[in-house]
Amino acid sequence: GESVGLHLPTLSVQEGDNSIINCAYSNSASDYFIWYKQESGKGPQFIIDIRSNMDKRQGQRVTVLLNKTVKHLSLQIAATQPGDSAVYFCADLPLGRRALTFGSGTRLQVQP
Amino acid sequence: GAVVSQHPSRVICKSGTSVKIECRSLDFQATTMFWYRQFPKQSLMLMATSNEGSKATYEQGVEKDKFLINHASLTLSTLTVTSAHPEDSSFYICSASGTGGDSPLHFGNGTRLTVT
Numbered sequence: 332g333e334s335v336g337l338h339l340p341t342l343s344v345q346e347g348d349n350s351i352i353n354c355a356y357s358n359s360a361s362d363y364f365i366w367y368k369q370e371s372g373k374g375p376q377f378i379i380d381i382r383s384n385m386d387k388r389q390g391q392r393v394t395v396l397l398n399k400t401v402k403h404l405s406l407q408i409a410a411t412q413p414g415d416s417a418v419y420f421c422a423d424l425p426l427g428r429r430a431l432t433f434g435s436g437t438r439l440q441v442q443p
Numbered sequence: 444g445a446v447v448s449q450h451p452s453r454v455i456c457k458s459g460t461s462v463k464i465e466c467r468s469l470d471f472q473a474t475t476m477f478w479y480r481q482f483p484k485q486s487l488m489l490m491a492t493s494n495e496g497s498k499a500t501y502e503q504g505v506e507k508d509k510f511l512i513n514h515a516s517l518t519l520s521t522l523t524v525t526s527a528h529p530e531d532s533s534f535y536i537c538s539a540s541g542t543g544g545d546s547p548l549h550f551g552n553g554t555r556l557t558v559t
Contacts, residue, residue: 339484365548367550372553372555373552373553374447374449374536374538374550374551374552374553375487375536375538375550376550377548377549420486420487429475429477429492429540430477430489430492431477431489431538431548432489433479433486433487433488434486435485435486436485436486
């Protein structure tokens with residue numbers, strides 16, 4: 332991911348709407364990608380992952396899309412709930428490395 | 444699921460003192476542990492990677508003599524912030540990777556360090 336921000340972009344959605352959170356990564360050698368959710372004062376919580384040989388993966392209420400051509404990752408959350416309010420980070424794992432590189436994060440605010 | 448436990452969750456110390464943070468894998472053997480630092484409203488930045496029984500590998504710009512890492516067993520890694528200063532105040536988070544290779548990394552709940 333590209334960790335460049337000194338501020339977090341915020342996505343505000345209404346409860347029940349779908350949310351789409353985007354992420355750009357910089358390392359074309361990355362072959363594994365993860366989305367994490369981080370609530371205030373807590374560590375990152377795994378949401379969903381995807382390998383570079385796939386372009387879409389679905390979980391429960393979440394879908395991750397990978398576009399390797401433009402090095403873009405997105406997280407779609409269906410029927411967003413207040414409990415989804417948190418900061419979301421994408422992370423990628425470059426080939427040959429074991430440490431994740433985190434993107435700058437997006438704050439999701441769900442309005443009731 | 445895999446659980447990583449961090450202790451303490453919060454610590455306040457005086458400038459010049461040292462603080463030790465523990466990271467434990469509770470239900471799996473962590474061959475590799477990672478230490479990250481997160482400043483407010485910023486992302487997680489990798490500080491160092493430690494493999495059980497060997498020296499840690501530090502990222503560029505991270506002082507190894509200031510941030511001492513010990514990974515003496517497959518379930519425990521410690522980070523000691525030596526001679527802490529107010530600028531070391533941050534959220535420190537560990538993660539652990541098991542013997543399954545590139546399985547999703549599991550994170551602890553972080554330690555909020557405040558240096559006064």
